[in-house]
Amino acid sequence: MFRLPPPASPHRGRSLAAALAATAAAALLTAAPSHAAAAALPTGFATVINAASGKCLDAKAAATANGTVVQQYACNNSGAQQWSFTGTSDGYVRINNHNSTSQVVDVTDVSTADNAPLQLWSYGGGANQQWLPVDEGGGAYHFVNRNSGKCLDDPAASTADSVQLVQYTCNGTAAQRFQVVPVTQSPSDPDLGPNVVVFDPSMSSSTIQSRLDSIFRQQESNQFGSQRYAVMFKPGTYSADVNVGFYTQVLGLGLTPDAVSVNGAVHAEADWFQGNATQNFWRGAENLSVNPAGGGDRWAVSQAAAYRRMHLRGNLALDDGGWSSGGYLADSKVDGQVDSGTQQQWLTRNSQLGSWTGSNWNMVFVGSQGVPATSFPKPPYTTVAQSPVTREKPFLYVDGAGAYQVFVPSVRTNSTATSWAGGNPSGTSLPLSQFHVVKPGATAAQINAALAAGQNLLVTPGVYHLDQTLKVTRPDTVVLGLGLATFVPDNGVTAMTVADVDGVKIAGLLFDAGTTNSSTLVEVGPTGSSASHAADPTSLHDVYFRVGGAAVGKATTSLVVNSDNVIGDHMWIWRADHGSGVGWTSNTADTGLVVNGDNVTMYGLFVEHFQKYQTVWNGNGGRTYFYQNELPYDPPGQSAWMNGSTQGYAAYKVADSVTSHQAYGLGSYCYFNVNPSVTAARAIEAPNTANVRFTSMVTVSLGGTGTISHVVNNTGGPSNSTTNVANLTNYP
Template sequence: MQLRFAAGHRRARVPRRVTVLAVLVAACGSALALPHADAAAADPDLGPNVQIFDPSTPEEEIQSAVDGVFKDQEKAQFGDARKALLFKPGSYDVDANIGFYTQIVGLGLSPDDTDIKGAVHAEADWFDGNATQNFWRSAENLAVTPTGGADRWAVSQAAPYRRMHLKGDLALDDGGWSSGGLLADTKVDGQVNSGSQQQWLSRNTEWGGWSGSNWNMVFVGAENAPAGDFPKPPYTRVDKTPVAREKPFLYVDDAGEYKVFVPDVRKDSQGTSWSGGAPKGSSLPLSDFFIAKPGASAEQMNTALAVGKHLLVTPGVYHLDRTLKITEPDTVVLGLGLATLIPDNGVTAVSVADVDGVKLAGLLIDAGTKSSPSLMEVGPQDSSAGHADDPTSLHDVFFRVGGAGPGKADKSLVVNSSHVIGDHTWIWRADHGEGVGWNTNTAANGLTVNGDDVTMYGLFVEHYQKHQTVWNGERGRTYFYQNEMPYDPPDQGSWMNGGTQGYAAYKVGDHVKDHEAWGLGSYCFFNVNRDVAAEHAFEVPDTPGVRFHDMVTVSLGGAGTIHHVINTTGGPSDANNNVADLVSYPQ
């Protein structure tokens, strides 16, 4: 994402545990040792890149620490530092400006347990008000009483504002272009103004009101969603969220013990999971987790996973010489501070067995220099089990090929298991940064779904060299899709799907009988060769059970052409007609 043009209940089961501590210690060394009982209320060692704040800490000390992190991270788009700022329950007077690879988190069971009186905001000052590159940061599980009554979260992709309670108004831009984004499980007492945001997903939200629109604004399970229908204004409303699980999170209980809360699956939900009372779910003690700190190896993490441990991956960049293998049902892998996994030697970074209830959250998977067949595989190719009662879920899991340096991967995310829930993913072949070029950061497909009954919320897939998304499973559902086609085909001949110009941004397999999607946008900006064209953005079989709602294609600045929106219907988007809308298919 380089250049933008703005236009106008089942309880989670705990995996089996090995009770002989000696086995763990022998396998992984002292890093797996459990804390002593008399230290239960002490802060755990979460590595060098986590700062934990207590209400008794002097305000000037907290402000200095927060300012220091922002100073280092404001412009560090492709830097190596990863940071997490954790606030224990209580009240704080602090202005927290959040930069790259920084996560600010409240440690209460409810967002209202931790109240920031000041600001928790993201600005685009470093880029002259242009927020289109404000990636890789998050604000989670906090109440904010903003100074002056309003706060700002001016971001684009991979920057969730999740499980927040803002006691005022919220602006989603900084005066320039912006291209986000996600509000999830969040309450805003005042007004949300989307400003220049080109697209946005609001899932399970509550607010006083919403204003603003551009190309594709989607509201799923949102109380008080704005009135109006696509394309004028471009609002897509789905009254209830069919099936979702909120992201697991770290918290401190009343006894001062650190735990991870794992929310239950909710069906047909509207509004937040917490504003009506305590959320439903289960708590896991931190002693059930292997705490990975910078320098931890894939062997150590795999040994812990094999004996039934969960993983808490603290902020850092972790090189993997082998695949992390998740084989136990209900395993939680929770990353803090945009914890980043880089597969070396062409391995797949993470594989998940075809088991119930795995939760993967808060991770950035960054391709290595030797091409991997995939960066993450959820279920092996022969997956056949059903997981409707206890689905696997991915929350704020992001993928990157290039940008921080040369990277290669044939596919980024492959989902073979059934009933998987995707809760906000950005799957990105880099269009700027280091190691970027048509023959440099090579990557064919972003997302491939082979499992049945898979549901995706907030699916962002950009710049891959063939089909961006390939969906082969039955009864797939997507709620919000954002895509940019590759910027850099050198010529039309280099980007042909047989005799068809270009590759679809979202392809449903020819054999699929049942698939439905709401609120989809695909944009082109062929800045290397403006004569390049794509035949269509969405390619689907013509069958009554495959239904698409509220689609838009855009030629950004007229740089290239998308002839049709879906199959041979709708469009074009080109230099003469930048934006093309289509309300439904079949029509």
């Protein structure tokens, strides 16, 4: 049924179909953002990985005969899955198979139809054997056939082995996007310090697995240890079981998640705590695609454990049989179903899900697809169709030439779904030469000198003690931490200040209070800041604060935001309730967050256990999408926890002077385990005005230990030993 295509001729080489192909390719190139300038394909052999399936372009059964099916199959680095690209003319290439370089990817019967199957055939110069590589950035391409103008395609975006690939009208979907990964990786990795582990596809699976297991054994229950790790996978495909423990960030080094495909699992379990995931903190999985063994994966976590910029080709469970207590899924695609199980509260932002099942107290969805509609409180789903203003977290990646860069995503407004679904995330790439790489042993003076010289910071995993404040003064500075890099201020200094300038990005850092009280840990903008940064806001991504737990820590206020238009993209601000140095008079801390700036937007805000107000919001135009709070566990008695004549302090205080504020999906819980007779008068305190609005609120008395009398002001509630859970749909 197959026939050898005729030799090239002037007519075939300049056919109408070829012109259409060139036109289609040009259109695709025109649509690509500026960072995705054309990059050269590898000069040697490469694997070609489909973004929708994570499977490799494969010659069936490693055959080399004419008519051999070109299919997708689980990547195995065999010769049948290694391809080279030989230029023909006008930017087109033939795609040669390693096992017989005279055999190329060919459209059967010189067809121009959709779904025409692909095969191997001896190269004869036919237009149906030539493909235009359309650069998608970061080593990803579409391939447009010269004869038909149609794209190399995984039919119906199948994830199955042995699916024969076809050509299909170009549509920009993941089914037509292929990551091209050189078989021989570049050895010229920069020195990122002793706690960064980089894998590439040329390494054996056993070597990779052994290193992963070694890190996990050390970090599985290492809740307050000083070890920190960033585990990074270069573009390509891996067979691995990646179990993510404390202070471990696992990330792919591609421009999109589909550049790195893991066959196996990237998961967080709670075996160390008998299935109870309520202390699975401080970890992250980012920028990877996963083909889960058995069809599903698990991310059983609580606070400070982002599942970000991930593509899971299967189902996702958010618990491990016992309780789990809060998490953050952002800029991710889950092809299957997310099952929240016993997860108590969760935020899903700018993601695309196959479906969602499960609920408990407070499930919030913002700017996401495939999620439930609002039905709070039964079930307690709160859905906001669009995210008003977002910037995704900056990330490290390796470009097509093997050079490390940091990608800084653009601001998006009124957005839904992921930033990378089209294969071309919008933003700017910064070469590593513009970064000062902070490694263990660095001093605050050295870091400040780099900032003063106009450099960005790439902070590698470690714990860094600061004897002076880190001062970020230049607009658009990027401070990117890897592996939960931790700053500890000594002698009562503020750990970091940010000037009232445009576009600073702070990401991936843990600020841990020192033993001498700091008035603040981080200040964004000085007191009195008033400049508008609407066009280029400062943003904080996966920025965590801790007062006590690892040791005695003291800080009056953890984070003060004075600048306008700041975006908070997942923060856990925690006065420790367990660990070392914990007690009412030990790890003293008044307030977690104070917002003085106008038009500040927070997504995924977790603030817990502070001794006065948890959050104080003084600026106008504020917005919060998901708030999770536990009041302090440890007031020794009511007299020790009074706000004047009011019992206790609210979890979320909007100042009386505020005229506009919006908050969606707020939960506040009490567990007064030192003295269960303690009462909080209210969870939320706010002016009763039409433009200060709250949607979907819940209070819980955990085990009936203590009382929250009202949800907002004197409305709603109580939560106590009789009625544990109280819901309020709207206020006012």
